[in-house]
Amino acid sequence: MPRFRIARFDPESDKETWYKTYEVEAMPRDRILDCLNRIKWEQDGTLGYRMSCAHGVCGSDGMRINGVCALACQKLVKDYGDAEEITLEPLPFFTVRKDLIVDMDDFLERIGSMSPYLVRAKNPPEKESLQSPEEHRKVQDVIRCILCGCCTSACPVMRENPDYVGPAALVWAYRYLYDSRDGDFLKRLEKLNEPDGVWPCENFFECTRVCPKEIPVTKSINFMKREIKKHELP
Ligand code: SF4
Ligand code: SF4
Numbered sequence: 001m002p003r004f005r006i007a008r009f010d011p012e013s014d015k016e017t018w019y020k021t022y023e024v025e026a027m028p029r030d031r032i033l034d035c036l037n038r039i040k041w042e043q044d045g046t047l048g049y050r051m052s053c054a055h056g057v058c059g060s061d062g063m064r065i066n067g068v069c070a071l072a073c074q075k076l077v078k079d080y081g082d083a084e085e086i087t088l089e090p091l092p093f094f095t096v097r098k099d100l101i102v103d104m105d106d107f108l109e110r111i112g113s114m115s116p117y118l119v120r121a122k123n124p125p126e127k128e129s130l131q132s133p134e135e136h137r138k139v140q141d142v143i144r145c146i147l148c149g150c151c152t153s154a155c156p157v158m159r160e161n162p163d164y165v166g167p168a169a170l171v172w173a174y175r176y177l178y179d180s181r182d183g184d185f186l187k188r189l190e191k192l193n194e195p196d197g198v199w200p201c202e203n204f205f206e207c208t209r210v211c212p213k214e215i216p217v218t219k220s221i222n223f224m225k226r227e228i229k230k231h232e233l234p
């Protein structure tokens, strides 16, 4: 029977984070999210965490599981081997709202700063803007992003330099920079060339390691660095 040590924090009553341990009846193939649900429904209704789809689609249950950021619905009890205790903590770098629930506003604002939408080209087609399969392939990896925040919270540079826009925002920048239907390529590249854009990334690859959608985050960031150099931006 695995034990779950869970970080608890209620800003209305706690000065700092404390940990509570729960024992749960669980099979090796049970998901960490199943265990959390059992704790909440059968033992402690005050526990706070987010979940929705339970199938790795909505991105709402990102958290730190035994020290590594992941989705609780994608990790199984057996993934943690013989560990007698599994520790669940909120995503680091984010402000905790309650227990495992973090404030996503700042994270989403960083993504918003990358204009994550299509800007029409000067001479748009009369009907819809078509995209060939080849053009689509350029962005097919990054469009899998579900905004879970795991990459940004795992990035060591974010902790040293909170102004760095972070890997998730750069994934969204890549998604529109290389969209064949977008008309703002140079402006987007100039934005990425700003001091808090791509350059603070030091290739730690933590973002790539934790991404639950297996997006090649670091490779995409490096690709954009090369693009900036190719265009000889100052
Ligand atoms: S590769 Fe770059 S963005 Fe990813 S974790 Fe490392 S420093 Fe952060
Ligand atoms: S790039 Fe991956 S880890 Fe980062 S927010 Fe998107 S899905 Fe989550």
Ligand code: FES
Residues within 6 Å of the ligand: 050, 051, 052, 053, 054, 055, 056, 057, 058, 059, 060, 061, 071, 072, 073, 074
């Ligand atoms: S609950 Fe939706 S991704 Fe895990």
